[in-house]
Amino acid sequence: MKKRIALLLTVVAVLAWAVLFRPLFLGGPASFVIVSGVSMRPTMHTGDLAVLHRESEYAPGDVVAFKTPEGGLIIHRIVGGDAEQGFVMQGDNRDHIDEWHPKPDDILGSLWLHAPGLGDRLLWLKQPQNIGMLMAALIAVPILYTTDTRLRRRRGHPMAPKHQNARPASDAGGNTLGEPPGGWPVFGGLVAAGGLFLLLGVLGVLAWRQPATETEQATIERYTHSASFDFTFLMAPSTLYPTGRVRGEAAEDGPVTTSQPVYTRLADELVVNLDYLLEGAALEGVSGTVAAELLVRAGEDGWVQTSVLSEPEAFIGTSLERTFRFDLAQVSATIARIEEEIGYSAGSYELVLAPRLDVTGTAAGQPFEGTFTPQFVSSYSETQIDPGATSVTEPVTATEINSSGTHVGLGPVSLPTVPARWLAILGAPVALAVAAGLAAVAFLGLGRDEETRIRARYGSMLLAVDGAGRSPEQAIRVATFEDLVRVAKLDGSLVLHASDADGHRYFVRSGLGTYEYVVSRDTSMAESSRGTLHPRRAEA
Template identity: 30%
Template sequence: MGDLSRLTLRRPPPILTGLIAGVLLVALSLFWVVLAPTVVGGSFSYVFTAGNSMEPLYTQGDLVFLRSADRYATGDNVAFNDPVQGLILHRIREREGDRWLTRGDNRQQDDVFKATDADIVGRAVLHVPGVGRMIGSLQTPSNTILLTLATVFIAAAGASRSTSLRRVRWTRPHLAGLVAQDQLASAVPQRWAAPFVLGSPGGNTMSAAFAVLLAVGVILGTIAVSHGPTETKPLPLLFEQRAVLDYTAKGAPGLYDAPAATSGDPVFAAVADEVLFTLKYSLEGVVSNALISDVKGTAKLDAEVSAANGWKRTLNIAPAAQFNSPTTLLSGTLSLRQVRDLIAQTETLSGVGFAQYRVRIIESVKGTAVVTGKPIDLNLQKSVGFQLDKNQLSIVAGESLAQGEGGSTATTISKPWVITVPPIGFQITYDWLRFTSILSVVLAIAGLIVMGVATRITERAGEAALIEARYADLLVPTDADAIDFGGQLVGVSKFDDLVRMARRTQGSILHCRAFVGDQYLMVEPGVTYLYSVRPRARVTK
């Protein structure tokens, strides 16, 4: 029978282990000082860009790292919290008192909100193009599920692998050494540690469970940190421009219900030579979140006189007047005598005349406004048609004196980040997600540490203790006297050889504790396979 071998764990030297631990500790410390997010106590933050306001420097989906500072300066790219639009990343243009004027590099106007130092989250120090788009694709429900399953599979597969082994040669023991163990106690694993030993049935299950728990905690933590406590969503803003035209003219007793002609009444040439037109313009939010501010513009009234053959002339009724509020009034007088003189002159010069002419009152409004923090352009042009003959001026049937034009823009709002699980209606909040991720990671790391300590204690107890912890389900304790060693005795170099044979034949491995060490035997017809483990030396004090 040839030399026999025993199994020992492959582990790095203590100096190398300490060096690796030191490097990891230093790396973790540097990460915390330099890159730790503010949501977990650091001074570093990051944002994913949305929109094109900072092009060409930043484009849609870039990852921008921010670092908080004691003071900021003109030219800094900073992220600040706008109470209406949420987090905005723009460049500081200048100081105005205790506030900053900011503007996107791709914008022509300053931001409406003027941030203070307290509103600023941090200064941009680094940016990585396109990362946001990649992470955004990973955060879709289908990809998140696939990533979680892949991580769980890899973690479980890695955790289930037993510790690598190597062979150490030693001198073959004599069969006479197989005696009942009462002279030298061989190493036995600590009972509490055995279920936690890596490579044991219970240890494999628990290590896989802790690895899965760790992977889930890391994924949940990544989602929590990448989203932050709030989420930004688009908010449609609906507004409407309204123009209402009224007119009055001189009347005669008993001619109208009122003392004078009012909107909707015909104006008779025999009674009135002038018509007073009044335009009432208003800019209104259709929904409550459309807040109107900073309205500026001009409004004017014109009268266009035209004929059926295409001839037309324009007369100004009210010159352009400035306004700076959401509502404005503008009045102007149309002289019917002037209009008839213009028509008579044209007929004389052209030799062509018509029984009726068209008079259109044109309302023109141009300007700018801000709707809930979003700048918009105002450009409204409406008209009301009248018919004019030698006797009267009357509104065309079907024409409306009140006209409007809707518009919309969009902004973004920040709201607490919440996911609702449809079947049960359970809401997952940012705080819950962060707490669950931290708890999962802490429990997983604590569990893996316990397993590592248990494995280390068992290793120090000797190879026999490690074998008993890992393969207790295959071992049958016995005495040498109870074994029939008939036939050939073959020594094996690895305990795994006995394990494979036992599992192939669905048999058991006999375990004898002897003076010369632990002996493991696999008895088959005509041959007995033997694997021996030297005893650990006993230290006498």
């Protein structure tokens, strides 16, 4: 009856899992989400487990988990929207709606079961060392239970006859009843081999779940362009400008200034010196061209007038010096002419010196080809000219992809993934074979004499008796020990075992007579008679 109830409960559990808890990737309706964050309080808290069911329709009020375009997973409540335009989502602890509007294809399912705190316990099971301990316990408990059951049966089987000469049986090889099947060395080896098999199995699963190599993108600086501008305003000597020139002075970590304000009416020419430098590792064969333009710009969104200051000139090497001059009176005339044509005065303008350097060469053995366009910008108005920044630096970087082998860890031990895979592939079958062999020795007596095999396989059915309880000579001898076991099971009794100098005698007393099986001590081989299989009475 107990077996039938257990079978029924197992069938019910399997059906419940298949119908209610089978995951989506196995064709089922369920998804499992561990809550993290505070946006769904007080409905849900961090560490809760949410079981979701995929539905054909969703409606406002449903708590659903959905995927975001960035790859995240959010569990919030539907507060509006529809399947066609996307649902409006909001956390119960939020005062604003979400930026995402998932559609049914983005939704894993709606909340079907909420288990507070269970998610944290499931996270514990995801740790490799915890999985290993759990699997080791799962294999050890049945073995220990089987051993304990056999020992208890040998100490006092419920069907044991009340015989005054009965005594506890001893294990094969003289081991006492306190030892497990096969003795401690065999049983210890069996547990160790089984644990090693489970450990290698977990190692293999973890190693095959992750890629053998991982790539990392590193940004490296290949070379750097830098340009500095030195400028001088030229004008006729005057009371304000007795030398007829004003040089730019750049304070350290500060703005560029001049010794005197530069007034537009008095300034005649602007001279700008460009000092270019290319820096990098192992630069070779560097060459290029340099050209320059002058842009007059009426604000950021106004008109732009471009003129060529210098045609492209070739240069060789990593450094360059060039001087550019432009006539400020001509600039004023250009601005006045454009303002007259458009009938509008912007009031303020920008004078932009825009050099262009096209550079080629090799850096650290890798060829490169780049363009550098630093700008020297001055603010220009009818009354005053204010120069801008005098230095520009532009590093040129490259993305380098580095591949390295991954590692898989089991507690404090970490192994490279590829060797871990091979260790699992080659070691797990060996450990399983060793465990199977030791199990056969411990529980089936494989490789031992027949008496040991009988004790290993049927020890729970044996009851040792002394010479007074030996079977009579008229007992019926069966062909195999298995036949004697069938008689004992039919009669609901134990198999009595008596040993003497000649060998081992196993017999069963039933209402129809006494049945016997004999193993010779000298040859450790079965000696059975081929007499009639019909039972006959044995003498008392």
